[in-house]
Amino acid sequence: MASPLHLHRPALAALAVCAWLAGCAVGPDFQAPANEAPADFSTWHGGASELAARSASAAASPINWQSFGDPVLEQLQARALKANPDLQTAALRFAQSRAQGTAVRSQGLPQVGVSGSAVRLRESEDGDFARVIGAINPAQKDQIVKVLSEVHNMYQLGFDASWELDLWGRVRRSIEASDADEAASQALLAQVQLSVQAEVARRYFELRSSQEQIRIARDDIRAGEETRSLVLARTLGGLTNGLDLSRQDAQLADVRARLPQLLAQEAQATNQITLLVGERPGALAAELAPGPAQTGPLPDLSLGLPSEVALRRPDIQRAQAQLHAATAGIGVAVADLYPRITIGASFGFQSVDASTFGEWGSREWSIGPSLQLPIFDGGRRRATVTLRKLQQQEAAVAYQQTVLKAWHEIDDALSSYTAERQRNAQLAAMEVASRDAWELARVRYQHGMTDFLVALDAQRTLLQAQRAHTESNARLALGLVAVTKALGAQPAPEPAA
Incomplete structure (x- = not known):
């Protein structure tokens, strides 16, 4: 008489085969692409060598929104992250992807x-x-x-x-693709968050620049009115003719003509910020009242940054997740052949x-x-496998293009920021020298030691230097915004325990 173990051998063998097959998954396994990165940014710099990062410092501070040291900006960004409509849409899409992932994972359960x-x-x-x-x-x-x-x-x-x-891994590959889609949606959410924060920062510094230009214009108007009083007194005293007074009136009118345009720029920048944070016009009047941007010394990025920070960008993470999903999709299509x-x-x-x-x-x-x-379907399943392979190749090309574009954006942002930083230092020195020249020319004209044209030319030079320096300050801040966005706004370091 056959033993019970002998009678059950075929069933045990069948179970063993099923268990082995259940551990298999057809289709290619995803491997994260190897990304080529330079030792430092100067290696892949596309312009003049003096604008390139000179070295990569592993101890370099991360570039993030806290690098500006402006609490008003941080508060506006926090409000935008809660109320911006584009960000809310991205958050809803991420929630949809998570719900879809739950539905797909249920396929592996009874x-x-x-x-x-x-x-x-x-x-x-x-x-x-x-x-x-x-x-x-x-x-x-x-x-x-x-x-x-x-x-x-x-x-x-x-x-x-x-x-x-799940003998051929169809369900497991479906879950893998769903998880990758969820990761792509999460990266898209982070990308939209970064874009919203960058746009708020850009509009904020444009607003502060307009307000600073308004302050300078009003100071120039007061100084011009004082100069006109001096010229008028000298004209009435017979020390000069009416030509100097006419020239000063023209100079004063030119400065006054700039003020309405600057006020309009301030209003537009304010409205753009209120729109980004989901508020009505005028709702942020107190927060955005005229005042200097509370930024500290901006970092000198020519000293270098670790090159691996580029790979943390949300768009690169999203492209990699999409490539992962496309790779898993091949396995789903192949499993349908069995x-x-x-x-x-x-x-x-x-x-x-x-x-x-x-x-x-x-x-x-x-x-x-x-x-x-499946026996005959007119080649539908085979065509689907081919389609998924082509989609995976397209996702791989898109990933490489995203990485390449990221390096170009980083190089452009670093070059512009470094060049503007050098230019800003020269403009600051120019403003100091122009102010000294104007004060000296004004005193000499007041005592009749020089012609009014000399004083007028010195005044024009000072006004031009002030405007250029103020605009450069804004461009420098905007340049750091571009660098922060290009590097993916690296998180601030954790405080030491």
Whole structure:
């Protein structure tokens, strides 16, 4: 007599094969692309060597929005992150991707359902069951059909369960692709957050620049009015002719003409900020009242930054996640070429009499596997595999393009910021020298030691130097905004324990 172990060997072998197959997943496994990165930014710099980062310092401070040291800017960015409509849309899409991921992951779990019914029915006297009865028992056909066709009740209650054996990894690859899509949505959310923060910062420094230009213009108007009083007194005293007074009036009118345009720029920048934070016009009047931007010394990025910071950009992370999803999609398509085996089971009660419904004799059940084997579909599944491979190749090209674009954006931002920093230092020195020249020319003219044209030229030079230096301060801040965005706004370091 055969032993029980011998009798169960085929079943054990089949289970072992299924377990081995369940551990397999067809299609390529995703491997993160190897990204080429320079030792420091000067290696891949596209312009003059003196604008390149000179070295990469591992201890360099991360570039983030706290680098500006402006609490008003940080508060505006925080409000924008809560109320910006574009950001809310991205957050909703991320939530949708997470819900979709939950739906996809459910495919790997058993599906269980309960069904019940209570119906009143009548079978047809000329239907299929009558034909079968007639073939089995022609003599009693009429009597049996009459009984079966009487109106009666039917009560039914039961549950059914099914579970697909993921032999080829179709479900696992679907879950892998869904997780990658969720990661891509999360990276997109971070990318939108970065863009919103950068736009708020850009508009904020444009506003502060306009307000500073307004302050300078008003100071220039007051200084011009004082100079006009001096020229008028000298003209009335016969020390000079009316030509100097006319020249000073023209200079004063030119300065006054700039003020309305600057006020309009201030209003526009204010409205753009209120729109970004989801507020009505004028809602931020107190927060955005005229005043200097509270920025500290901006960093000298020519000393270098670690090159790996570029790979933390949200757009690169998103492109990598999309490549991962496309790679997993190949496995899903390949798995569709193979059979699907689903184990199903059901148990319930069925009775035509409510009094006997639920008794053990009215039970019914079934259990067993079902097989779905693709044989011919006109090449649809094969074409789908080809399509997924082409989509994966497209995602790989898009990833490489995103990385290359990131390096160019970083190089452009660093070059512009470094060049503007050098220019700003020269303009600051120019403003100091122009102010000294104007004070000296004004005193000499007041004492009749020089011509008014000399003093007027010195005044114009000072006004030009002030405007240029103020505009450069704004451009320098905007340049750091561009660098911060290009580097992905690295997180601030954790405080030491």
